[in-house]
Every structure is written in structure tokens, then in C-alpha cells.
Amino acid sequence: MDKLHLDQHISHQFNLELEEIRNKVLKMGGLVEQQVANGLSALLEADGELGALVAQNDFEVNALEVEIDEECTHVLARRQPAASDLRLIVTVIKVITDLERVGDEAEKLGRFSVDLLASSEEMPGYRKDLRHLGELVRSMLGDALDAFARLDVDAAIRTAARDDDVNREYETLERLLATHLVEDPRQVSKLFKITWCARALERIGDHSVNICEYVVYLVKGRDIRHTSFDKVRSEFL
Amino acid sequence: MSIVADDILHRPRHLDMPLKDDATDAFERLTGTVGDVTADDPKMRTANVDVFYGAKQAIHDVSLDIGNNEVIAMIGPSGCGKSTFLRCLNRMNDTIPSCRVTGSMSLDGEDLYGAELDPVLLRARVGMVFQKPNPFAKSIYDNVAYGPRIHGLASNRAELDDIVVDSLKKAGLHDEVKDRFEAPGTSLSGGQQQRLCIARTIAVSPEVILMDEPCSALDPIATARIEELIDELRQNYAIAIVTHSMQQAARVSQRTAYFHLGKLVEVGDTNQVFTNPRHELTENYITGRFG
Numbered sequence: 001m002d003k004l005h006l007d008q009h010i011s012h013q014f015n016l017e018l019e020e021i022r023n024k025v026l027k028m029g030g031l032v033e034q035q036v037a038n039g040l041s042a043l044l045e046a047d048g049e050l051g052a053l054v055a056q057n058d059f060e061v062n063a064l065e066v067e068i069d070e071e072c073t074h075v076l077a078r079r080q081p082a083a084s085d086l087r088l089i090v091t092v093i094k095v096i097t098d099l100e101r102v103g104d105e106a107e108k109l110g111r112f113s114v115d116l117l118a119s120s121e122e123m124p125g126y127r128k129d130l131r132h133l134g135e136l137v138r139s140m141l142g143d144a145l146d147a148f149a150r151l152d153v154d155a156a157i158r159t160a161a162r163d164d165d166v167n168r169e170y171e172t173l174e175r176l177l178a179t180h181l182v183e184d185p186r187q188v189s190k191l192f193k194i195t196w197c198a199r200a201l202e203r204i205g206d207h208s209v210n211i212c213e214y215v216v217y218l219v220k221g222r223d224i225r226h227t228s229f230d231k232v233r234s235e236f237l
Numbered sequence: 238m239s240i241v242a243d244d245i246l247h248r249p250r251h252l253d254m255p256l257k258d259d260a261t262d263a264f265e266r267l268t269g270t271v272g273d274v275t276a277d278d279p280k281m282r283t284a285n286v287d288v289f290y291g292a293k294q295a296i297h298d299v300s301l302d303i304g305n306n307e308v309i310a311m312i313g314p315s316g317c318g319k320s321t322f323l324r325c326l327n328r329m330n331d332t333i334p335s336c337r338v339t340g341s342m343s344l345d346g347e348d349l350y351g352a353e354l355d356p357v358l359l360r361a362r363v364g365m366v367f368q369k370p371n372p373f374a375k376s377i378y379d380n381v382a383y384g385p386r387i388h389g390l391a392s393n394r395a396e397l398d399d400i401v402v403d404s405l406k407k408a409g410l411h412d413e414v415k416d417r418f419e420a421p422g423t424s425l426s427g428g429q430q431q432r433l434c435i436a437r438t439i440a441v442s443p444e445v446i447l448m449d450e451p452c453s454a455l456d457p458i459a460t461a462r463i464e465e466l467i468d469e470l471r472q473n474y475a476i477a478i479v480t481h482s483m484q485q486a487a488r489v490s491q492r493t494a495y496f497h498l499g500k501l502v503e504v505g506d507t508n509q510v511f512t513n514p515r516h517e518l519t520e521n522y523i524t525g526r527f528g
Contacts, residue, residue, distance in 0.1 A: 005526060080484055082487070082523045083512065083514050083524050085524045086512060
């Protein structure tokens with residue numbers, strides 16, 4: 001049961017409703033990816049204008065979440081979906097919650113990049129580390145959404161496994177920032193903001209893992225949350 | 238300004254959606270039943286059952302247990318053999334001359350089709366409720382008392398009264414009819430008539446209750462009452478229900494069996510069948526897909 005066959009219901013209208021929901025989730029995913037890319041770019045290029053725009057655009061992500069949620073509720077009420085249709089709706093409701101939170105993290109990147117511009121000093125030491133962490137989570141998010149779009153369990157599991165790298169990078173960066181803070185307490189405000197940016201990126205990695213786990217549930221009907229990766233790998237790869 | 242936005246938004250993200258296998262292929266590839274056909278505490282067991290109407294085979298090699306204190310729902314498209322199978326369980330098909338049943342069916346280990354088994358007594362032990370409520374053209378009291386009378390279950394009027402009252406209570410009908418036992422059964426509403434038929438079935442102390450679309454002629458409120466009753470009856474009986482309503486199967490049963498063109502395709506825990514069916518044909522049916 002690896003494919004959804006959304007176009008095969010006897011009810012043509014039901015096909016359209018599910019397809020519409022799926023398309024909106026992909027649209028929301030694209031929007032969130034763009035927000036993360038722009039937020040990161042604003043932070044790294046010290047582009048206050050772009051940062052403000054990211055913060056301002058978060059409402060679009062929120063509006064899509066509300067809209068998709070409502071459509072899912074309608075399908076539950078009117079169609080009583082079962083089996084893969086039910087799993088699709090449950091998965092979508094969960095995926096959009098995580099996407100909305102990724103949107104919030106992107107908004108934070110935007111806001112902090114504006115704030116950081118206001119503080120005079122540069123942040124030379126961290127740009128490279130933040131860029132590296134940012135690229136890692138951006139590719140994770142993109143791959144998680146691809147896995148959702150293609151119902152690709154292998155890709156979902158491999159993508160989720162990359163969160164270890166993200167966590168390692170984040171911890172390294174956190175240590176550096178803590179040391180810096182001890183050495184130069186006058187920069188506390190700025191260093192905290194950089195820490196929060198790093199934290200926001202790390203959280204995007206976590207949300208991407210969640211999306212990957214929902215993909216496995218959608219395709220295989222198995223809930224792998226809170227299961228060790230070794231066990232998941234041995235079962236599905 | 239936005240560095241990669243266009244690339245991200247326009248990256249193709251299409252579902253890999255090949256044409257589904259033709260349903261007849263899936264059916265032809267069907268070798269046996271998917272899932273566990275046995276019950277933890279079996280009341281009735283059937284193995285390798287074939288049923289023929291003349292030369293036409295209606296059931297192919299079905300094996301399925303019906304467990305104590307559980308409701309098993311049998312679902313499937315029209316003509317899939319679910320009602321035929323249900324009717325074999327209390328030898329209702331004996332009344333059809335061209336019908337031939339092979340394979341083994343037993344109740345508590347006793348062969349249903351054995352020479353020593355009296356089908357009339359069997360039908361008291363394995364009761365049946367039909368699609369359309371079919372009360373006898375008698376009073377409410379006599380409808381329920383009919384079975385106990387012919388089976389000699391009561392030695393005097395007081396005992397018979399007890400059985401009638403008790404059966405009506407178990408069927409959730411007593412409060413509504415206690416003041417008019419002598420009114421004709423046919424004077425009741427459709428939902429009440431169906432509960433009267435259930436009371437009539439219960440009155441002979443059956444061990445198994447078979448239900449063939451018991452709610453298809455009832456409105457949603459009467460249906461909800463019957464479903465609530467089915468859940469209560471489960472404490473004391475083994476119940477098998479044939480239904481066209483998948484939501485009903487999902488609501489009332491603990492196990493679900495999916496029949497297709499005379500074969501038993503899949504049996505499983507109802508939660509599993511309705512969230513993650515293992516066979517493509519089951520999936521297609523319960524999600525309303527072509528097939």
C-alpha cells in the first residue's frame with residue numbers, strides 16, 4: 001500500500017477535495033522553505049529589509065494553516081475517511097502544525113537579523129557556523145517535504161537521521177557562544193540573539209524530523225515516533 | 238532579493254502516482270485470507286467452507302472463527318457472499334434445495350452439518366435477526382413467548398412471563414411496551430419492531446446471534462439504539478453482523494472480515510482494518526475507490 005491513489009475514488013468530488021488539500025500543503029511547504037531561506041539570508045547578509053519582510057510575511061503561513069485545518073475538518077465530517085485517506089488527513093493536520101512552527105522560527109530569524117543590525121558590533125566569528133547550520137536544516141526541511149510529496153519512506157528515514165549532525169553543529173556553536181559570553185560579557189545581548197538564531201535553526205531540524213515521521217505513518221501505517229533510529233532502519237530500510 | 242525562492246517554489250513536487258493494478262488482477266492474485274482468521278475464544282469455527290447454488294460457487298474456501306463476547310462484522314460489496322456465509326452458520330441455507338455446503342463448521346466443537354444435529358435446535362442456539370423487522374402477526378407478548386413455548390423452556394405462565402419481560406429488557410424495549418403486551422407486534426415503529434425481533438431471538442437463550450443488515454431499514458436514532466444494544470449483548474453472546482454500512486461495522490465490531498466475490502480477503506482487528514488494511518481490495522472498498 002505504498003501509493004495514495006487519490007484520483008481513484010468513486011466520488012469525483014472527494015478526489016478533488018483530497019487533491020486540493022495535498023496541493024495546499026505543498027504550497028505551504030514551499031512558502032515556509034522560502035521564509036527560512038530568506039530569514040537565513042537576512043541574518044547572514046545583514047539584510048534588515050529582507051528580515052523585516054520575513055517577519056511580516058509569517059501571516060501568510062499562518063493563514064494557510066488555518067485554511068488547510070478547516071478543509072481537513074470538513075473532510076472528516078462529511079466523508080468519514082478510512083485507511084489511507086484517514087492517514088492522509090491525520091498526517092496533513094500534523095504536518096501543517098510543524099510547518100507553521102517552522103514559519104515562526106523563520107520569523108524569529110527575520111526579527112533577530114533586524115535587531116542585530118541595530119547593535120553596532122559585527123559578528124564575524126559566527127557567520128560561517130550559522131551558515132553551515134542553516135544550510136543543514138534548510139536541506140533537511142526541503143528533503144522532508146520532498147519525502148512527503150513523493151511518499152518516499154526511505155528518503156524520510158534518511159533525512160530524519162541527519163538531525164544528529166544538526167544537533168552536533170548546534171552544540172558546538174552553543175559552546176563557542178558561551179565561551180565568548182564569559183570572555184566578553186558586554187556583548188551579552190548580541191550573543192544571546194545569535195544563540196536564539198542558532199536555536200531557531202536547530203528547532204527547524206526537529207520539525208523536519210517530525211514531518212519525516214508522519215510520512216512513514218502515512219505510507220506504512222506505523223507510528224515511529226519515539227522509536228530508535230536503529231530499529232526504524234532495520235524495519236523499513 | 239530572495240535568493241532561492243524561485244527555485245524552491247517551482248521545483249516539481251509531483252506525487253508518484255502510477256495507475257493502480259486492475260482490481261481483477263488483485264483478485265486473481267489472491268491466494269488466501271490476509272490476517273488472523275482465528276478468535277482468541279472461539280464459539281464457532283469454520284474451515285475451508287465452499288458453498289454452491291447449483292453449479293454456481295458462491296463461497297470459496299472460507300475459514301473464519303467467531304469468538305465469544307465479540308462482535309465480528311462482515312463487510313463487502315453486494316454478491317460477495319457475506320450473507321450466504323452468515324446463513325450457513327445456522328443452516329438457513331438448508332431451505333434452498335440447490336444449495337450445497339462443504340467444509341467444516343462447528344459450534345463448541347459440534348459439527349453443524351452432522352447427522353445427529355437437529356437444525357431446529359441449532360437455530361435456537363444460533364439466533365438470527367434479519368434486515369427487515371419481521372414480527373409475527375401476534376401480540377408483542379406472544380412474539381417473544383413463541384420460541385420458549387415451542388422449545389418448552391417454561392413450565393408455567395409465571396416462568397414464561399419472566400422470560401418475556403427479561404428478553405424485552407435485554408432488548409431495551411421493555412419500558413416502551415410494558416403497558417401494552419397484548420398490542421400487535423406490527424403496531425410498533427420500525428426500530429421497536431427490530432428490537433422486538435431481537436427480544437424474540439434472545440428469548441430462547443441463544444449462544445450466538447447472527448444479524449443480517451439489522452439496521453438498514455431504520456432511521457439513525459433507531460440505528461444508534463440497536464448498535465448500543467449490540468454492544469450490551471456482546472457481554473453474553475457471540476455476535477456476527479453483516480452490514481453494508483462501513484461506519485456501522487467500524488462502530489460496533491471488534492473484528493472485521495472483508496469478503497469479495499465469494500472469497501474472504503482479509504480479517505483483522507477493526508481498528509487495524511479501518512486505519513491500515515493490509516490488502517489492496519480491502520483498502521479500495523473501505524475508502525470508496527474503484528475496484
